[in-house]
Amino acid sequence: MKKVIYKQFGDESVLELVDQAIPSIQKDQLLIRVKAVSVNPLDWKVYGGEMKLMSGSGFPKSVGIDFSGIVEQTGSATTRFTPGNAVIGLLDVFKGGALADYVVVKESNVALKPANISFEQAAALPVTGLSALQIIDQLAAVGPNQDVLINGATGGIGVFAVQIAKKRGASVTAVVSTKGVDEAAKWGADTVSDYTKQSINVLSQRFDAVIDLSTKLSFTEAKSLMKPSAVYVSTLPSPLTLAYSFINNLFSGRKSKVLILKSTVEGLNALTHLAEDGLQIVLDKSYSINNVREAYQEARRGKGIGKSVIVLD
Missing domain, CATH: 3.40.50.720 (NAD(P)-binding Rossmann-like Domain)
Known part of the structure; x- marks a missing residue:
């Protein structure tokens, strides 16, 4: 699978697209096939080295916090989702890892995607x-x-x-x-x-x-x-x-x-209900994962309205 990593702190030039094996899951986890990932200012603060105390200094590191996708596999101890469910979710804000074809996540960090919004809109919602x-x-x-x-x-x-x-x-x-x-x-x-x-x-x-x-x-x-x-x-x-x-x-x-972001099941469910009730989700631009450096360069300029997302196929 494709995944975005970096092996040192710096600007967008440190971001690499590499091939890795699809990760395996434990009994309390889900394997999600990622459809879209949002671009967050916290991403470039972390890979730029501004958050070393929270993110640590070990490499390689991963990028991407919130995502939308489809449940591919469920652990034996999970109860809320089945393969084929469309979902939204987020990973550890200082470790990332959503910019990949597949992610592993605990079901407490995932909610069903509202049916009335696209995968791109859904990815822009959690963080x-x-x-x-x-x-x-x-x-x-x-x-x-x-x-x-x-x-x-x-x-x-x-x-x-x-x-x-x-x-x-x-x-x-x-x-x-x-x-x-x-x-x-x-x-x-x-x-x-x-x-x-x-x-x-x-x-x-x-x-x-x-x-x-x-x-x-x-x-x-x-x-x-x-x-x-x-x-x-x-x-x-x-x-x-x-x-x-x-x-x-x-x-x-x-x-x-x-603000120190905390993910909860209650919060994610509240968001999905707001989206179902017509919460406006504004997208600026969409990018391919092959253009990840361009996506972050443009987002850092801060000229857009709403969120940019990176789309994976």
């Missing part, structure tokens, strides 16, 4: 969808009549965060580039701010939650936009950020929280 759910429902605890600012609202997480925050009854201000203005409005944002025309720092409104998905708005900068007991959420889980947040939250009414 960013679970991230949005965790941010909105747990870290920011968004509820009715709250004011929420989402900075970087047209990225993979932002597409879902806007929609889920609206479902929770919040008033949402989305900060986007010019080409994302109309899209954010379609997803339900009450106010859309074009950062190319107006700096986020001049917004007069104060918010119950400031969610930075661009990684460019620091907690220090966000404080001027926050109500006295507001929450700031970052998606950069560095040791320094985690330590700063812990210390700040001991003394300040304005809380700083960091």
Whole structure:
């Protein structure tokens, strides 16, 4: 089978497409024939060496976190799936391995694919969808009549965060580039701010939650936009950020929280139900696995709306 690996940290040039044997499974695992894999910013942070403390320094390493596919084989102790089931799932966020013709996964990290979405759309759902759910429902605890600012609202997480925050009854201000203005409005944002025309720092409104998905708005900068007991959420889980947040939250009414993605069966099932109920899944581009370097190079430029996916046949 084909699989993407790398043997040293670096840019996209370290990514290699190699042939390997199809892996065997243990009794509590599933063998999935992969149909599509999404491109995540965490991927290039890991293969770029920014997450060494979490990913380790042993090589070779694998790439790709969330995927869609078809169950090929089931272990004797599994109970929820049968061969032929179409599924979505995700692997360890710091180890990856989804960019391969086949992956081995525990059934707790897999859910049935909603029938009303494609395999490409399904692959774009787990990581960013679970991230949005965790941010909105747990870290920011968004509820009715709250004011929420989402900075970087047209990225993979932002597409879902806007929609889920609206479902929770919040008033949402989305900060986007010019080409994302109309899209954010379609997803339900009450106010859309074009950062190319107006700096986020001049917004007069104060918010119950400031969610930075661009990684460019620091907690220090966000404080001027926050109500006295507001929450700031970052998606950069560095040791320094985690330590700063812990210390700040001991003394300040304005809380700083960091997303550390956790996969649960309940979360995956909640996502599939949202998709079945019409959650908009926005795809930017699709690539062949043979063009994996190009896929990551273009995604890193950050000019797209929604998620890019890599398709395997």
